[in-house]
Amino acid sequence: MEKEKLQNTNYDLRKFWNEAYKEENAPATISKNDIEISDALDECLNELAKSSTSILDIGCGDGIMLLEASFFADENARLLGIDSSENAIRYANATAINSKRSNISYKLGGLETLSKMKDGSFDGIICSNFLDVIPVESAIPFIKEIQRLLSKGGHLLFKCNFIIGEKSAKAMNAKVDDEGNVYLSGILRSNNRIDDEWVKSFSPLRLLYKKEYARLGEDRPKDRIFYFEK
Numbered sequence: 001m002e003k004e005k006l007q008n009t010n011y012d013l014r015k016f017w018n019e020a021y022k023e024e025n026a027p028a029t030i031s032k033n034d035i036e037i038s039d040a041l042d043e044c045l046n047e048l049a050k051s052s053t054s055i056l057d058i059g060c061g062d063g064i065m066l067l068e069a070s071f072f073a074d075e076n077a078r079l080l081g082i083d084s085s086e087n088a089i090r091y092a093n094a095t096a097i098n099s100k101r102s103n104i105s106y107k108l109g110g111l112e113t114l115s116k117m118k119d120g121s122f123d124g125i126i127c128s129n130f131l132d133v134i135p136v137e138s139a140i141p142f143i144k145e146i147q148r149l150l151s152k153g154g155h156l157l158f159k160c161n162f163i164i165g166e167k168s169a170k171a172m173n174a175k176v177d178d179e180g181n182v183y184l185s186g187i188l189r190s191n192n193r194i195d196d197e198w199v200k201s202f203s204p205l206r207l208l209y210k211k212e213y214a215r216l217g218e219d220r221p222k223d224r225i226f227y228f229e230k
Helices: 003-022 038-052 064-072 086-098 111-115 136-149 164-170 195-201
Strands: 054-058 078-083 104-109 122-128 148-162 183-184 187-190 206-213 223-229
Touching: 003 187, 038 064, 038 122, 038 148, 038 206, 038 223, 054 064, 054 206, 064 078, 064 122, 064 136, 064 206, 078 086, 078 164, 086 111, 111 136, 122 136, 136 148, 136 195, 195 223
Parallel strands: 054 078, 054 122, 078 104, 122 148
Antiparallel strands: 148 223, 183 187, 206 223
16 A cells, blocks of 8 residues: 555544544443453453453553453553544543543553553553554554564454455445455455464464454354464
């Protein structure tokens, strides 16, 4: 993707997701009683949280996934969520306060924010439905930061959407370009990378296992979860 087009795409994406999170309802209040292990994503979050003393969520969105992890983690664990959407961060922080999760902080930021952190700062990293909805050229620097920031023996929980084939794209009224990127109403919604491409891009992290996750109430193919170790 040429430089100018890449910059425009990234700008449109930031604007799109900030507007999307603007429509979030009032901040939630979540307690430990609301948390249960009922699906593959819960299982992976539980495993990562229990083995980590410091957790980073890159592209944390509304912060709910990191909040759930906090209930599985030790009370002294340090949890940080990063996102480029002001509305998402505002909602996430308010929800954390409502839920009395004092060991979580959510900050506005992106690649530059990560680049200022020390090597091996986290023994657990979450990256869910973020790298697959930005251009591959933009995802690569984030992957390099993940590899750098993850401590030896640490774990990465990476989740991405299902592959959008021609039939699914047509049903969504989406357009697929020559590189396989999927656009809906002119906004990039998936870079559509296959499993092997993702696994290779995270090398030398070692894939421990892959699982599938069905979003509640959605009749469509399942999201993909990859669990890596450094």
